[in-house]
Amino acid sequence: MTTLLPTQRIEPRGPVRATVIWLHGLGADGRDFVPAVPLLGLPESAGVRFLFPNAPVRPVTVNGGWPMPAWYDILEMDIDRKIDEASLDLSAQQIGDLIEREIQQGIPSERVFLFGFSQGGAVAYHTALRYAKPLGGVAGLSTYLATARRMETEMHPANRALPVLICHGTRDDVVPLALGRRACRDLERLGLAPQWHEYPFAHEVSQAELQQLGAWLSLHLSEKD
Secondary structure (H helix, E strand, O other): OOOOOOEEEEOOOOOOOEEEEEEOOOOOOOOOOHHHHHHHOOOHHHOEEEEEEOOOEEEEHHHOOEEEEOOOOEEEOOOOOEEOHHHHHHHHHHHHHHHHHHHHOOOOHHHEEEEEEOHHHHHHHHHHHHOOOOOOEEEEEOOOOOOHHHHHHHOOHHHOOOOEEEEEEOOOOOOOHHHHHHHHHHHHHOOOOOEEEEEOOOOOOOHHHHHHHHHHHHHHHHHOO
């Protein structure tokens, strides 16, 4: 096991019954989505623990090599997003270690969910699809599937029925809407049935989107009760 990432956390008032690991975008940190939790509208009885890990600080090529919190290096900002897959693999391993800790603390893998915004969403996809135990689901917010070709051989059978929610802004000028739609098609080709929602905003998260995210999470938690 690698060294666990420093992580912000929100604990439920009662017993922990599920865990959400929420990954921030490039240049942000684990505090970024802490204020979003109340907007999900989850009942207290859901018993959800939220973990917000901090990405390591590393040089980012497309930002002139300037060091910043980043899950992986981005080498080119063309539509295909050329990235450093070795750093993506390492981040996925580190998120996998957080999942394993939750399992060791008594949370079934089927009640662990990954949420990710932008670059964090690409890590969430890469981690969940390759994870060797069934997870509760993955939500990709304003993001893309960076390793679609690899998933053809690396997707683990344990997550062949992984619930997926995709949300994307129609005016996103950082991660174009086309990349979100491409991820949806690629996931469908892998045999999944992603739920797609688009919203009239840019590279951001809206209250309507968070409400949709909370409803999706509540639905899949209730199915596992």
